[in-house]
Amino acid sequence: MFLELWKRKQAVIQWQWDLEGYEEEEELRPEYEEKVTTTRLNPVTNKPEPYLPLWNQITRLVAANSVVILMLCIVIAAMFSVILYRMAVVIAMHQTESDLFRRNAKMVTSLTAACLNLMVIIILNYGRFFYHPGDLEARTNTLLKLRYDMCDPAGCLFELFVQLAIIMVGKQIFNNALEILYPIMLVWWHKRIGHDNQNSEAYTRWEQDYDLSAYTRLSLFNEYLEMVIQYGFVTIFVAAFPLAPLFALLNNIVEIRLDAYKYLTQCRRPRAERVQDIGIWFGILKGITYFSVFTNALVISYTSDFIPRLVYMYGYSPEGTTLKGYIENSLALFNTSEYTEDMGPDNRTGWPATCRYRAYRNNPDDKNPYGFTIQFWHVFTARLAFILIFEHVVFMLTGAVAMAIPDVPVEVKNQMIREKKVEKETLFEKEKSRIRNERRVHQISIPSDEHLNVDLGEGLSPHNSSRANTPSPSFLRNHRS
Structure with a gap:
């Protein structure tokens, strides 16, 4: 949904700034x-x-x-x-x-x-x-x-939630602090080593601007990279960390103000360049979106109890589709007498004869002790099936949304068609005007007979036609007589 809406926004910007098809007109980089x-x-x-x-x-x-x-x-x-x-x-x-x-x-x-x-x-x-x-x-x-x-007794999803919360929030705080403090320290250092007359009138405006932090090609690259990493956090791990979109929104609100302060007060004026779109970054965002479908399917199926609960409800619950007895069913039995001296707790007084652990394994007295039970394979198969079904359903919905939402808004498309029509009409009128001017010039360049009052000598006429040079009938009769 985000990428489809961005394509519509990008089409509007391209039309407003006349950037459609600009890549064909774009000049080569001087470095290349x-x-x-x-x-x-x-x-x-x-x-x-x-x-x-x-x-x-x-x-x-x-x-x-x-x-x-x-x-x-x-x-x-x-x-x-x-x-x-x-x-x-x-x-x-x-x-x-x-x-x-x-x-x-x-x-x-x-x-x-x-x-x-x-x-x-x-x-x-x-x-x-x-x-x-x-x-x-x-x-x-x-x-x-x-x-x-x-995993922790609270589940694997809880540990993943804690790690992602610390990583995402900590990374955002660190990046924002570095993004605002580094230009300030860099400008302060340039002024310190560059000029001794900062408090005098000799410290001109162009010198002050030169001491600001330079805006290089990598400056915009770092901004794109930060946004792409944040988009990855929000999409790839949203199933394990549902608060990721909220923290991303708060971070963007703060970062807009920090970037405005940095570019207006601590950086030199950037040189504007015309580009048609965001380039390879859109492909990266699209790849992250597809990859996030797979990761979220894995997170839901393997780090949560969603699939084991469904398997128990519809295959092993003794009281219909309920979760009564699920915890006991998900715990395997172990004979504590099999512990050696270097295993288990130090104080073994009063410990039970058996203990339970989270697994789908056979009992100690089974023919295949501690081997996988049939329920384990049912859960394993259900997890794989869930991943396949989840991916296909999400991809089908994504394709349906992409088909339902046009890449170019209808208003912009109509304006583009109208511009092409006006352009064709303008070219047609210009061509008509050119042809008319050529005809007018051609007619002026061929003068008429009335303007040729030139004496060409006896027996010669200024007319160019053969009929005009032919003797008249009266002249012939007089000549015969």
């Missing part, structure tokens, strides 16, 4: 003309123009993509570092003697890890380090003795 040495003949203008050979294009694309892949690897490495940090902190807090630290270990770890993860916006699937309590195969070292992959 300077670096490119090869030329080729333009088939339209028949003039040589700078041209980058195919091999150079491939080389540049490979270099650019290599840098992008390297940055992605760095982001993934940083994320795994945060994961290891969270595991180490949880283990350290569980090994303390304080009950307060043990009870709040996961909450404290989530908060601190989210603060460290402000600049890395990605959610990875950690995987399971072991499958059930007392699993000896996966407990090969101290790092894997704690079941870190289990």
Whole structure:
């Protein structure tokens, strides 16, 4: 919906500023003309123009993509570092003697890890380090003795909500502070090192303007990047963080004022350039929109109890389509006697013979102890089916909305048609006027006989026609006689 409305707004702006089809008229950048040495003949203008050979294009694309892949690897490495940090902190807090630290270990770890993860916006699937309590195969070292992959008792969605809230709000506050403080400090430094006569009349206006922060091509790039990242927060994680649109709106209200102050008081006057649209950024926004459908489907199906509840209601509830007994059904049974000496709590007096944990696994006395139950596979299949159905339904609705909402408003389309009609009529009238002027000039350039009073000699007449040069009948009769 947002992209469709933006296309309509963009069409209105293009019509108002006469930018429709401007990309065909746009001139080459001077930097491009300077670096490119090869030329080729333009088939339209028949003039040589700078041209980058195919091999150079491939080389540049490979270099650019290599840098992008390297940055992605760095982001993934940083994320795994945060994961290891969270595991180490949880283990350290569980090994303390304080009950307060043990009870709040996961909450404290989530908060601190989210603060460290402000600049890395990605959610990875950690995987399971072991499958059930007392699993000896996966407990090969101290790092894997704690079941870190289990979510908080409030659910995985709660932990994701906490992380996204800290990351998004913290990032917005940091960016706004940096965006307003950096130009102020830069202008102050330029004035400090550039002039000693700031308080005198010799400090002219053009010197004051020169000391302001320069407006470069990357200035607008950073503004676009900030908006695209914010759009990603609002769309990709809206299922886990419903307050994201509200925080984005509040941030934009504040940022409009900050940008106005920055550009009017701390930056040099930007040089206006004509462009037809926002360029590649619209494609990026469109890609984020499609990707957000997949991520929200995963968030709903895997980090919430929505699918397991539906499976229980319509397949395993003993009292019809109700959730009575759901909690007990979602907990598997474990025999505590299978704990070794280095597992479980330190104080084992009075502990029960069995305990429960969240999983769909068989009981200890089953033929396949701690194996997956049939309900697990039902939930797994339902989650995959939900992802497919959710994606197709959303894409169908998106396509229907795109077809229902025209890209160009009707008023603008009518005005554009009228402008083309007026343009054709103007060209037709101009062509008619040109033809009339040519005819008038041609008639003036051929004089009539009345104006030719020139004596051409005996026997000659100023008339050019053959009939006028023929002797009259009276002349012939006189000549015969």
